Amino acid sequence: MAGSGHELKLLGTWASPFALRVKLALGFKVLSYEDVEEDLRNKSDLLLSSNPVHEKVPVLIHNGKPICESQIIVQYIDEAFVGTGPSLLPADPYERAIARFWAAYVDDKLLASWLQSFRGKTEEEKAEGLKQTLAAVEHMEAAFKEFSKGKPFFGGDSVGYLDVTLGALVAWVHAGEKLYGFRLFDATRSPLLNAWVERFGALDAAKAVLPEADRLVDYAKMRQADAAAAASNN
């Protein structure tokens, strides 16, 4: 699908920020692929055999070989398709290392605490999640300033690895605001990232991939209702 000699198949779900990350990378690299929508309540044999350790999406299957974990997949795409579309990771090894550091921070700190701020079991857990989210946003705002050097993206004039990593959350920033009245990046706390959210979301490759916020809101409400029903049955 990607071009001569390459067959790419992505196992994902439309709402998964991790699968969206891979779709963004494939889009920016202008690689065609087969998009396989998984049902996570009834995972396919292909998903279970391709990612037997975590049994999670996304999985990219390149010429029959599976690659798991969204950040590793994006790095793989960049390395396996050098010269196809723009490079996402910086060329300089030190800058690559720093970009990977911040990409890990997005998942380990920013996303984890943001999820805790609305999924925490108690009000205390949620408050702690929010506190940590705000601290992580402050760090990300400073990282954006350092990477972008006054230009529009983490990658400078064009999108790079961190734009793809964080860009997967853009649709969820809008959905989260509608659901919880809290905007992850706002004009007061993080003006640079607030503007970046709009700039990134306006890119054709992002618009082609990122779902509408209202669709995510309906999906999140459905998942919350499922979780509440499961809890009351236990």
Ligand SMILES: N[C@@H](CCC(=O)N[C@@H](CS)C(=O)NCC(=O)O)C(=O)O
């Ligand atoms: N660290 C993983 C996270 C992937 C992940 O959490 N995927 C979720 C969907 S958003 C999943 O497949 N969940 C299914 C399950 O937990 O059974 C990555 O970056 O790819």
